[in-house]
Each structure stands twice: as C-alpha cells, then as structure tokens.
Amino acid sequence: MNNLPLKELLYKMADDQLIIGHRNSEWTGFGPLLEEDIAFSSMAQDKIGHSLALYTILHELGESDPDTVAFTRNANQFHNSIFTELPNQEYDFSLVRHFLYDTAEALRFELLTNSTCEPLAQVARKVRGELRYHTLHAKTWVKQLGSATEESVSRLQKSLEQAMPYALGMFEESPYEKEIIAAGIFEGEKKLKELWMAKVEETITQTSLRLPDWKIVQPIIGGRIGKHTEHLQPLLDEMSEVFRIDPGAEW
C-alpha cells in the first residue's frame, strides 16, 4: 500500500488537534473562572503536543518538519474539520464543542491503540491516558450546567443545536476509507461515529438537555478536503505570526 491513505489520516488528526488546541488557548486569560482558564490552557498544551507527535510521524514519512507544516500552510491546505475552527463564542459554545469534539477524539485514539501503523499506535497508547482528563472535564461541566438553572440549560441547548451539524462533519469520510480499514490502520469514520453517538447520548441523557434527531441533522463537511470557513485563515495568521517574522526564533 502506498502512504497516501495513512498520510491523509495523520494530517486530519494532527490538524484537528492543532486547530482545536489553538482555539482552547484563546481562553487563556479569559476563562469564566481561574480553574477553567487553566483547564482550557492545559488542554491546549496537551492537544498541540499531540499534533506535534502526529506531525513527527508525517515527517518520518517524508513530509516537511513539524514547524514548517504547522506554520506555513494556507487554510485550503489544512484538513481539520470545520467544527474545530469555529470561533470560541461564549463559554457555553466552547464547552459544548469541547464535549462533542473530545468525546470523538478520545474514541479515535482508543481505536488507534490497535493500529497496524506502530508509530501511530504508540502515540495513541500515550495520548489516551491524557484524554481521560479532557473528557472527564467536559462531562463534569456538561452534567452540572446541563441540569442547573434555566439559563444554563437553555444556553447549552442552543449551543448543542448550533454545534451538531458541524460535529457530525468530524466524521466526513476519507477517499481512502476502504484502504485504511483493509490495512488495519483505523476502523473508519462510520464505526467511530456510531461509538461517538452512543457516548454522547450516555452523558446527555443524564441532563435536562435534548439531543437533536440524528436522522435530520445535515452534517457540514468539507474541512477534510481543505474547504474551510472564513474563520480559519485569520486563526492561522495569528498562530504563525512569530514564525513568519522570525522562522528561527526560540522561545
């Protein structure tokens, strides 16, 4: 098998982690509580660390070095799901996205612990323990605020409805889906989506929130093939500002 299917998988995962990591870092200094400020900042650091580990595998497969890959591509060369690039908005939206995204991310890495791609399996075995803290954090707050006051419930409900089409876009299938499954690299987006829906339901049913009907939500896709919203390029410009001014800078 050629490397394209594997590279496609690695790029979309690494880009997801980098972009959501950057969005998380935007809460630094702005969190509604000091603990939440620290939590989103820590998760940002973890996720950017995960993206580095994945870009490093890509580098070993012949791609450019991680900094070049992270900081010099344009929006249409990124493979992250559109969900990750949406602005943070208010805390309720960020929390709902954190819950929906991290649930999928944790399951994806869990599946990959058995990957036939050994470097990827090694990263997955490492990352899965870290992600328990992320999903624990997300679930704790969704359960608490999803059953607290009328305002907290209605805010989360509104965000949940806004987020869902984008969240389903995370599972946009790769053109190499068959190859990747046949090679035992990854069990595929369909399988991941099923597991994810069950996990999401498990938490949401413990709250006063209502899940939209899966059958009528239209996924918003395109991110995996480089079709992004107007929100991604400004994020990349900000993220790569120092690198573009001084590529050799150390900090």
Add this chain to the structure above:
Amino acid sequence: MITTTPSVKQIYEWLEDVKDPEIPVLSLVDLGVISNVEIDGDKVSIELTPTFAGCPAMEYMKNEVIEKLKSKGIPKVEATISFRVPWSSEFISEKGKKALKQYGFAPPPSNKLFTELEILENAICPRCDGTNTEMKSPFGPTLCRSLYYCHDCKEAFEQFKPL
C-alpha cells in the same frame, strides 16, 4: 576521558543528578522517564519517554542528559524522545514518591484504580495526611499536576496526576 566503558548501572547513577526542571527534587530516573539505556563501544544512547506528550520540559531534559553524560567523559551521547514505552505514573519510584510528598505534592495513587471519576476525588493531603480533600480542578500549573483542597488543614495542594 574515561578509559573503561561505564556500566548501565553507572549511567543510571549519573542520571540521578539530572532533575525535573519543574520539580527539582525529583530525578529523571525516579520520575521514570528514562525508558532505555544502551551502550555500544564509546557511544551511549538514552531513550526518554515523555510524561505528557505536550510537556515543554522534554527538550530541556534531553539536553541535560546529554550534558551530564558528556561531563562524565562519554564521547558520544545520543538522546531521543520516544513513545515506545508510554509513560505511566506507576513508573515513579518509591524514592520519587517520597520526594514529591516532601516537596508538598501528593504522589499519584495507583493508576489501576483510575477508571473515570472516582480516584480523582480522593487524594491524601501531603501536609497533614488528611483524607477529607476535594478536587478543585484536574488541571494545574503544569500538565502533570491537578489542584486539590484539604478540608482538614484548610490548605490547597497539588497532586501529581495518575496516568
């Protein structure tokens, strides 16, 4: 210049001097991040496994390892960071756990108990050994520490996370 090849045991003893930059009482050996030591003639290869994938101290630790061994007269030192052996808080030695407690951090409980929520809810206060404690946040000042409050001695403390 050394004339005889050092043993693996000797290398580990030297690496006892290299400390975690964020917890300077804890050596890299006690932290459990040295996942392999190989000696091949006059070349020594050290493999480090990161505590957390995003730990910003890894590059620093790697360079400290190289400097330490070079200062002991080893001409060729190679240090790599690898996920081959995923780090676990179980790798922290008994000596390391004691050092953490003396430094004011609750050592990590066994990660075998760590399923979803439960284990994070009870940590033993490193100051008064009180058990009436409460987790304030799973995230703390560094990736490997979480925040707790002790209702017995009314002090905040940090726990080294089980992983």
